[in-house]
Amino acid sequence: MTDIVIQAANLSKAYRLGVANNSFPTLRDALASKRRGLRGEADTSHRKGADEPFWALKNVSFEVHAGEVLAVIGPNGAGKSTILKILANIVEPTSGRATIHGRLGALLEVGTGFHAELTGRENIYLNGAILGMRRIEINSKLDEIVDFSGVEPFLDTPVKRYSSGMYLRLAFAIAAHVNPDILVVDEVLAVGDATFQKKCIAKAASIAGTGRTVLIVSHQMPVLQRLCTRAILIDGGTIQADGPTQDVVRDYLQTLEARAGTDLSVRSTRTGRGRLRVVGIEVFNEMGPVASGQPATFRLQVDGPRETLQCLVTIIDDLGDPVTSFDSREHSLHDRHGEVYTVHVDSLMLRPGRYRIDVALVADDRVVEDHVETAAVFDVMPGLLDDRPVSAQPGFGNVSFPHRWVVRK
Ligand SMILES: Nc1ncnc2c1ncn2[C@@H]1O[C@H](COP(=O)(O)OP(=O)(O)OP(=O)(O)O)[C@@H](O)[C@H]1O
Numbered sequence: 001m002t003d004i005v006i007q008a009a010n011l012s013k014a015y016r017l018g019v020a021n022n023s024f025p026t027l028r029d030a031l032a033s034k035r036r037g038l039r040g041e042a043d044t045s046h047r048k049g050a051d052e053p054f055w056a057l058k059n060v061s062f063e064v065h066a067g068e069v070l071a072v073i074g075p076n077g078a079g080k081s082t083i084l085k086i087l088a089n090i091v092e093p094t095s096g097r098a099t100i101h102g103r104l105g106a107l108l109e110v111g112t113g114f115h116a117e118l119t120g121r122e123n124i125y126l127n128g129a130i131l132g133m134r135r136i137e138i139n140s141k142l143d144e145i146v147d148f149s150g151v152e153p154f155l156d157t158p159v160k161r162y163s164s165g166m167y168l169r170l171a172f173a174i175a176a177h178v179n180p181d182i183l184v185v186d187e188v189l190a191v192g193d194a195t196f197q198k199k200c201i202a203k204a205a206s207i208a209g210t211g212r213t214v215l216i217v218s219h220q221m222p223v224l225q226r227l228c229t230r231a232i233l234i235d236g237g238t239i240q241a242d243g244p245t246q247d248v249v250r251d252y253l254q255t256l257e258a259r260a261g262t263d264l265s266v267r268s269t270r271t272g273r274g275r276l277r278v279v280g281i282e283v284f285n286e287m288g289p290v291a292s293g294q295p296a297t298f299r300l301q302v303d304g305p306r307e308t309l310q311c312l313v314t315i316i317d318d319l320g321d322p323v324t325s326f327d328s329r330e331h332s333l334h335d336r337h338g339e340v341y342t343v344h345v346d347s348l349m350l351r352p353g354r355y356r357i358d359v360a361l362v363a364d365d366r367v368v369e370d371h372v373e374t375a376a377v378f379d380v381m382p383g384l385l386d387d388r389p390v391s392a393q394p395g396f397g398n399v400s401f402p403h404r405w406v407v408r409k
């Protein structure tokens with residue numbers, strides 16, 4: 001078929017530790033290495049010596065048809081960004097080949113494709129060239145790009161002096177103005193502020209709406225389920241699933257659930273500064289099983305220096321949509337520097353089903369200390385709420401609250 005716009009054939013990528021892989025030292029590298037450090041040993045423990053290659057991708061093959069809106073999902077370090085960078089021609093595959101038909105615009109991780117020593121203006125030309133624009137075309141769009149990015153006063157400043165927000169705005173401005181046939185968007189979505197995220201999503205949606213091809217990497221399942229018809233699940237550098245978004249997301253969430261089985265105190269898939277960590281979560285009902293309409297207790301064990309802290313517990317349904325959250329800051333706690341945080345619920349308003357818990361600890365200086373996705377999984381059994389039986393009703397919402405019906409003639 002001729003409508004294939006991306007053909008990835010047996011892509012493999014080996015990184016060699018101790019060897020500079022990236023000739024562009026950027027903020028992104030700093031962030032990435034910081035993140036890797038925060039993730040604990042998981043990313044490095046399997047890398048023995050500096051000479052031993054680490055395979056970030058192994059034999060990845062897939063095709064994308066024109067007009068498809070494809071989600072690429074998977075846990076931290078799975079290889080998602082590596083795939084996009086290969087497609088955007090920023091990273092060379094060690095073996096295999098990616099063939100692109102059409103102009104590809106990319107919104108990648110902060111700073112990817114930016115040369116730290118070059119100015120904003122020079123980077124626009126560099127990026128424009130990477131995205132397949134001719135110089136004359138870039139000239140004609142320069143003002144628009146600069147306007148949109150809002151970095152005009154710093155246009156002739158080396159981008160190494162830019163804040164991450166400026167990097168993002170400039171990168172987005174470039175990608176938004178090249179009218180790509182194919183748009184690839186990495187998790188910049190998670191880095192920017194809410195307005196920026198909305199702008200990115202709206203841009204991706206509008207490009208998808210005009211029949212062009214979009215590839216999106218994100219950890220935000222609800223966004224992906226709204227935008228994408230197809231998803232690829234990647235884990236450990238290989239494709240684990242490829243199919244309709246709903247099915248692949250369900251597979252992925254099951255993988256996450258399986259991971260929730262590991263002891264929280266040794267979980268490495270987490271982010272944050274790390275001085276304080278959640279080391280245990282229990283969900284229970286002292287009177288019996290956790291059930292709709294019954295009391296429930298959420299208990300978190302925190303390890304680290306005793307200091308005042310904000311604790312945020314988000315309950316997520318089996319489709320990955322947040323249902324509700326408990327924020328300790330919204331309650332006047334007498335003692336905010338204990339080790340055990342407990343949320344008491346008198347009557348659990350969740351319908352029966354399986355739920356996940358994401359948890360975050362935020363220090364007084366507003367730095368996230370610990371953020372664990374799918375820190376725990378719990379099941380809610382059918383129960384009585386306000387003397388009425390509550391059952392699972394797929395498609396009718398996850399919450400049931402006490403209510404009365406009145407019918408009059
Ligand atoms: N320049 C590099 N040098 C060495 N290792 C690298 C480099 N870039 C990426 N890696 C490693 O390759 C693996 C895949 O990285 P990649 O950035 O593609 O993951 P990802 O799926 O995008 O993860 P995340 O969800 O955290 O963004 C990770 O283990 C990462 O640490």
Ligand SMILES: [Mg+2]
Pocket residue numbers: 080081082109186187
């Ligand atoms: Mg990534």
